[in-house]
Amino acid sequence: MERHPSAAIIEQMMKAQNTNPKRLAKEAGVGPTYVRDIIEGRSLDPKTGKLTQIATALGCKLDDLLGKGASVTPIHTTQIEVRGDVQAGVWREAIEWPAVDWYAITVPIDTAYQGFHRYGLKVCGQSMNKVFPEGSVVVVINFGDLGRLPKTGDFVVAVQRCSKTDQYEATVKAVQIRDDGTVILWPQSWDPAFQTPVVLPPQDGHDHAGVPEVAIQALVVGSYQANPKASFS
Template sequence: MLNRYKIAEARKAKGWNQQELAEKIGTTQQVISRYESGDRDPKASVIAAMSSALGVTVSYLLGMDEDPNVIQMRRSPSHPMPVVGRIAAGTPREAIYQTDETHSVPDDLWQAHSGGFWLIVSGNSMNRLFAEGTLVLIDPDEEVRNGDVAVVFVNGDDATLKRVYFDGETVRLHPDSYDPEYIDRVIDRSDPDAPDVRIVGKAVSYAAPDGWRA
């Protein structure tokens, strides 16, 4: 059986979340989660693909030896980034509040998103992607494109995390949820009575709460 801790260790040493590793090898975040938890054993071809993507040996992933690449990555510096507050992944809540907390990220993630900040997910409207309590890294300098997950202010004081779609003057906020009660919200910015919509930033990484399984 593949040592599940070696997958997670190598992935975290690269500064990747499960979704990023999944995209590298052509699978889903849920599958990576099952590999890491030991609920599912990957095929030899998948082990080879993970070895190549993570830059480690197959023997390392199998728990047979250490890998100097991972040892070096462990020594890489990390940087604290601010945890700004909670973000609704459900009905919008009042504007994000400030906290004194931080959560560290690997050097390469910090270099790519040094102006970013963490938000804590509250609610279930994005639970296909993020469990309640997940830390999501938001970069206000990243362009938000059609289909990206982003933090949006609605009416100035309501902040929500949704997948965002643009069609001319229309903005559609799409919940990515297992719960069918959550539906799209469509806002036509050409309508003078429509609420004001402002994109705060793009979700670029996340850290799942302890003990969560997809």
């Protein structure tokens, strides 16, 4: 079967990224059957502009699809579940949604944390907008699984027991550990309203910050942000 030179490369990259022609076409902003027609040999002369859009959606350049660039390195991916939301600003109840509301996202395989269970939390609020804009998803691993304590420079999810409801509340912050062991959880925000840190007593050698009411639960090992939408107002 005669096909355009880009067909085999598009197929290879779709497989590596665990996507399909319909989904790729939607992400590239081309017709719903455009990618499938290239792969199945029904489009032998696709437009350069549309191939460029497909290349962008695949995270490569047009020359890569045409076989003129550097060899295409497959991107190994996996899926994780987004299980809830976490407040970037103040403590907020309900870190985890009901299982029926969980959804999956595709993320690169991180060899530094291979074998560890990862999950996602959607960021709400503005106190971490320098790093994690509202609506992005932080990918986290529980410190209990990692077998280590937080370190200065880590981004973490911290939880505390609410005195009014006896439920747990959560927030995401950056960690600083002083020489005396005091743990400071810092916001990272452009908003002047979110500049006050949370100060915790020195760690006691376990996977929490020294008091049972407040625990540093998870390490942020990555983040995902959906494509932003243009605004004309």
